[in-house]
Amino acid sequence: MNDKLTITLNIAGRSCVLTIEREEEEAIRKAAQLINSKIAKYREKYANADPIDFLAVTALQFTVKMLEAEKQNNIESVLDRVREISGRLDGIVKELG
Template sequence: MTDKLSININIDGRIYPLTIVREEEEKYRKAAKILNDIILQYRKKYANHDSKDFLSMTAFQFVLKNLEMEEKADDSPFIEEIKKLNEELGDYLSID
């Protein structure tokens, strides 16, 4: 049975109650800290903008980074190479 935990996460001065798996608490708190740090960087750089702008730019930054990571994680060349090696191995093993 998974142990649940209720926590409050502060993002840009607003509190969000969450129920999470206890073992993931550190990950959630670290994510909130990273998010708040990035928002603070935008807030310092663009002081005359609205909080929604900071949140939007932070979300955009994370989505862009996620897309870059997905592109890097393209495993199709490896799958093709494995298929090729599998065929070669099959041909080799079928020789009498």
């Protein structure tokens, strides 16, 4: 069964037609709202700037946040592994003692 959906979004005043998985719709619409919200804030501050500049800066900000989140997830997985190994070593020490 094809569970695809075609939606039209307005991002920075431009229509974007996307074919997506039905379960992705809420997240994609929320992402478009966040982008438009950021761009609106830039428009208030810098009314004479090119809207493409707003898109570029917004994309950069969201990408930096995504990379920071990925880094945090990697650190957490390493810490989880260290905790697991530490627990195993504690068990071995108890058996020996």
